[in-house]
Amino acid sequence: MLIYGFLFFIFMYFIGLLVICLKSSHLLLMLLSLEFIVLSLFFGLTIFILMFMYESYFLMIFLSLSVCEGALGLSILVSMVRMYGNDYFNSFNVLW
Numbered sequence: 001m002l003i004y005g006f007l008f009f010i011f012m013y014f015i016g017l018l019v020i021c022l023k024s025s026h027l028l029l030m031l032l033s034l035e036f037i038v039l040s041l042f043f044g045l046t047i048f049i050l051m052f053m054y055e056s057y058f059l060m061i062f063l064s065l066s067v068c069e070g071a072l073g074l075s076i077l078v079s080m081v082r083m084y085g086n087d088y089f090n091s092f093n094v095l096w
Contacts, residue, residue: 002050005047012043016040025088045058045062
């Protein structure tokens with residue numbers, strides 16, 4: 001049963017990477033796919049901890065760090081929308 005969960009974790013992770021590669025010009029879709037990757041990593045970490053019967057306290061640390069990452073991404077998104085009017089990377093020049 002845990003093997004199927006591990007394969008599902010790998011499938012979720014690579015789907016998230018595929019979406020990041022395909023939608024690299026839209027910041028909101030990149031943030032959503034990054035959160036999907038973090039969710040798949042949490043799923044894989046949970047399977048790993050259940051398989052080897054380790055302490056599950058690290059899952060709470062991982063979730064708190066992923067919430068901080070999501071809040072930082074949303075704050076960057078809000079500042080870009082306020083400054084440039086949208087969240088497309090091709091609407092402004094980063095190297096300017």
